[in-house]
Amino acid sequence: MKPVTMWIAALASAGLVGCNSKDQGPVIAEGTTVSFALLETTDLHANVLSYNYYSLAADTTLGLERTATLISAARTENPNNVLLDDGDNIQGTLLGDLQAVATPVPCSATLAIHKAMNALKFDGGGMGNHEFNYGLPFLSQVTNTEFGIPGVSKPAGACGAPTFPLVLSNVTAVATQKPIFAPYALLARDFAATGPDGSKLTVKLNIGIMSFVPPQILDWDQKNLAGKVAVGGAQEAARQYVPELRSKGADVVVALSHGGLDTSAYSPKMENQSYHLAGTGIDALLIGHSHLIFPKAKEAGGPALDPSLTAIPASANVDAVNGFVNGVPTVMAQSWGRRLGIIKMTMAYQGGRWVTQPAKTSVEARGFKYADGSTNVGPDAAIAATVATEHAAAAAYAGQPLGVSTDFEMSAYFALVGDVSAIELVNQAQLDYVKNLIAASTDPALAGYKAIPVISCSAPFKAGRNGPTDFTDVAPGASAAAPFGLQVRNPGDLYLYSNNNLQAVKIKGADLKAWLEASAKQFAQINPALASEQDLVPSYGTIYNYDVFYGENNALKYQIDVTKPGGSRIANLSYLGKAVLDSDDFIVATNDYRAGGGGNVPGIDGSKTIIKSPDANQAIVSNYLQQIGKTSGKVTLAANGSARSWSFVKVATAGPVVLRSAAGHLALAKAGGITPIVAEGALDASGFAKYAVDLSK
Numbered sequence: 001m002k003p004v005t006m007w008i009a010a011l012a013s014a015g016l017v018g019c020n021s022k023d024q025g026p027v028i029a030e031g032t033t034v035s036f037a038l039l040e041t042t043d044l045h046a047n048v049l050s051y052n053y054y055s056l057a058a059d060t061t062l063g064l065e066r067t068a069t070l071i072s073a074a075r076t077e078n079p080n081n082v083l084l085d086d087g088d089n090i091q092g093t094l095l096g097d098l099q100a101v102a103t104p105v106p107c108s109a110t111l112a113i114h115k116a117m118n119a120l121k122f123d124g125g126g127m128g129n130h131e132f133n134y135g136l137p138f139l140s141q142v143t144n145t146e147f148g149i150p151g152v153s154k155p156a157g158a159c160g161a162p163t164f165p166l167v168l169s170n171v172t173a174v175a176t177q178k179p180i181f182a183p184y185a186l187l188a189r190d191f192a193a194t195g196p197d198g199s200k201l202t203v204k205l206n207i208g209i210m211s212f213v214p215p216q217i218l219d220w221d222q223k224n225l226a227g228k229v230a231v232g233g234a235q236e237a238a239r240q241y242v243p244e245l246r247s248k249g250a251d252v253v254v255a256l257s258h259g260g261l262d263t264s265a266y267s268p269k270m271e272n273q274s275y276h277l278a279g280t281g282i283d284a285l286l287i288g289h290s291h292l293i294f295p296k297a298k299e300a301g302g303p304a305l306d307p308s309l310t311a312i313p314a315s316a317n318v319d320a321v322n323g324f325v326n327g328v329p330t331v332m333a334q335s336w337g338r339r340l341g342i343i344k345m346t347m348a349y350q351g352g353r354w355v356t357q358p359a360k361t362s363v364e365a366r367g368f369k370y371a372d373g374s375t376n377v378g379p380d381a382a383i384a385a386t387v388a389t390e391h392a393a394a395a396a397y398a399g400q401p402l403g404v405s406t407d408f409e410m411s412a413y414f415a416l417v418g419d420v421s422a423i424e425l426v427n428q429a430q431l432d433y434v435k436n437l438i439a440a441s442t443d444p445a446l447a448g449y450k451a452i453p454v455i456s457c458s459a460p461f462k463a464g465r466n467g468p469t470d471f472t473d474v475a476p477g478a479s480a481a482a483p484f485g486l487q488v489r490n491p492g493d494l495y496l497y498s499n500n501n502l503q504a505v506k507i508k509g510a511d512l513k514a515w516l517e518a519s520a521k522q523f524a525q526i527n528p529a530l531a532s533e534q535d536l537v538p539s540y541g542t543i544y545n546y547d548v549f550y551g552e553n554n555a556l557k558y559q560i561d562v563t564k565p566g567g568s569r570i571a572n573l574s575y576l577g578k579a580v581l582d583s584d585d586f587i588v589a590t591n592d593y594r595a596g597g598g599g600n601v602p603g604i605d606g607s608k609t610i611i612k613s614p615d616a617n618q619a620i621v622s623n624y625l626q627q628i629g630k631t632s633g634k635v636t637l638a639a640n641g642s643a644r645s646w647s648f649v650k651v652a653t654a655g656p657v658v659l660r661s662a663a664g665h666l667a668l669a670k671a672g673g674i675t676p677i678v679a680e681g682a683l684d685a686s687g688f689a690k691y692a693v694d695l696s697k
Contacts, residue, residue, distance in 0.1 A: 032349040033349070034346070036344075038331075038345065040084055042128075043088045045096070046091060047092065050062055050065055062336040064113070064117075068380035082187060082189065083121070084122070084254065084256060086125075087256070088131065094489060095113075095390065096113070099112065099390070100134040103397075107160070115390075116387055119383065119386050124185055126210075129217045132221045136229075140152055168181035168182075168183065169184060170232045170236075170237040171213060174227060174230055184241050186245065206249045207254060208242075210254070212259065214231075220592075238282065252283045252354070258287075259272040260287065260289055263316040283356055284345065286343075291465060292308070292309065302369075329363050336466055338367060345357075398487065404628050406634065408421060410472065413463075414691075418648070418676065423460055424642070427549075429620050430456040438611075453586055457549045458547065459543065462493065464543065468662045490625075491625065495618045500617045502592075503609055503613060504588060509580040515602075518545070519545065520562075520569040525565055525566070548645065558571070571649055659691045660684060
């Protein structure tokens with residue numbers, strides 16, 4: 001059976017296609033109204049429980065088990081409801097890595113995240129970019145879907161999978177040019193309605209869902225997808241499938257867009273295409289990928305809008321307070337299960353069809369502290385029971401010893417002011433790997449690179465993007481429970497993305513400076529004369545693009561002038577004490593995401609890649625640590641955590657400059673010699689502490 005035939009047959013057998021709105025049964029009176037709620041989760045990233053496997057400790061700020069309580073309350077408030085997920089749910093924690101890589105689940109089993117979602121009776125779901133991280137064969141198995149791709153097939157029989165329809169509208173198989181998942185689904189629901197005379201009745205509402213992922217998955221997961229799938233623009237796919245959904249009787253069309261709000265001119269290649277779906281005939285927009293809150297949190301004292309949202313021009317017609325994009329109700333429920341998106345809609349039956357009533361539509365991204373502003377929502381105990389075995393296995397896996405200890409705390413709390421304690425070791429491991437590979441290579445192409453300096457870059461991946469508990473923190477020393485100190489969980493804390501593979505690029509000095517300038521855009525432009533408070537790093541939304549560079553024995557040095565506009569901030573760039581010239585050659589050890597164009601670094605687009613390693617960066621870090629264990633037995637601050645390659649150009653400011661980080665770590669900054677951090681202040685609405693930064697130090 002061909003892929004398209006298969007998904008049409010599957011939808012038909014599930015009763016998801018073919019119900020025209022004219023097939024409503026009894027005649028519906030003009031003016032009848034129906035109200036319902038679209039509920040959204042997004043970017044769950046395998047956070048089933050309120051637990052941090054990297055610290056082996058509970059974290060009550062996250063987890064689908066707590067979102068489940070919000071879901072229950074929202075369903076009670078809105079008996080007419082549909083629960084949808086916007087993707088990125090199978091990857092992101094050691095639980096996800098265990099089930100996909102360390103001990104892959106068999107066909108007979110269901111992923112823990114999917115078991116929990118099945119228990120919550122999700123109505124439908126879309127894909128995210130991280131669904132592709134573990135490869136197409138794995139995704140085929142855990143979704144029980146044949147993709148129609150030569151060489152990619154799931155095990156025979158029915159594999160454990162979500163019990164709700166999964167859709168993806170803009171990814172096709174190269175071999176067949178057909179969608180690898182059903183491009184849409186039509187959910188027929190019987191909802192309670194109100195007649196024009198106030199009488200109660202039941203009506204059938206057909207809710208169509210579509211899903212879109214960023215075209216960049218072809219770059220980010222090139223090793224898994226090249227030559228196998230093609231990705232089209234979201235706008236083009238929507239314009240193809242919205243009419244099909246309407247012709248099949250869709251009364252409501254919902255776009256599940258795994259992308260943020262980019263209001264610049266449309267391109268089918270742009271990463272965040274959600275804004276451009278609003279004019280394609282859809283009725284509601286559920287978005288993700290950016291890990292932000294949209295619209296603005298409604299609870300008293302809730303977090304402010306991310307600067308990337310407040311910077312959207314008024315002409316773009318984005319209402320970030322009430323939750324509308326060009327008149328279309330839109331919600332993004334942050335990430336990791338920390339919020340539930342709720343779009344409450346009312347439709348009236350007019351002229352033989354259901355018509356949205358914008359004045360009776362409301363949008364919110366409801367958080368755990370929504371009810372009273374102080375008390376966290378408790379977990380749904382049934383979710384923990386559902387995944388108890390998987391959780392125990394993940395915790396045990398995380399605690400396995402690596403055979404090496406450390407004499408210092410590797411943390412990212414102050415990575416944005418120069419602390420490299422959680423970055424240097426990653427860079428050393430990557431640099432060592434590339435140097436050894438080139439030195440040992442008999443490939444004539446690589447042999448010609450032996451005289452070129454190798455440097456490395458890595459970002460502080462866990463440095464506040466997902467809130468004040470989202471920071472790398474690897475404790476020093478050993479204990480009775482961990483006699484060798486470091487454990488399996490620690491390389492994942494230092495290098496978050498297990499799907500990244502190491503790659504190396506050959507660049508010029510001019511490319512290096514442009515790369516550093518791109519990283520330095522993370523900082524705000526500080527006005528030294530301003531008396532009011534200035535936030536050094538206004539948004540952590542793209543912290544994974546803040547690359548810190550390192551040369552062996554700290555040979556590379558540079559400064560960042562945050563008083564200058566983006567693109568002109570790098571000063572005093574040198575290697576081995578000499579100014580770097582535009583014509584100088586360097587080899588940079590990095591990851592496949594960055595080498596292939598991720599982060600839009602000028603000139604770094606895959607064309608300069610000279611090494612494509614089959615080894616994951618996280619595994620390279622783990623192996624490097626284990627090698628240290630076999631030699632010296634200990635990772636030390638002097639050798640592995642104190643080579644600060646960069647600093648700020650010193651400047652005195654008239655008013656306060658602050659860095660937002662986790663509370664309670666001023667002593668750590670002082671002990672580590674992070675001199676720009678001078679005091680710890682009050683918490684902001686998101687729970688970050690405001691640390692005073694003295695840029696003259």
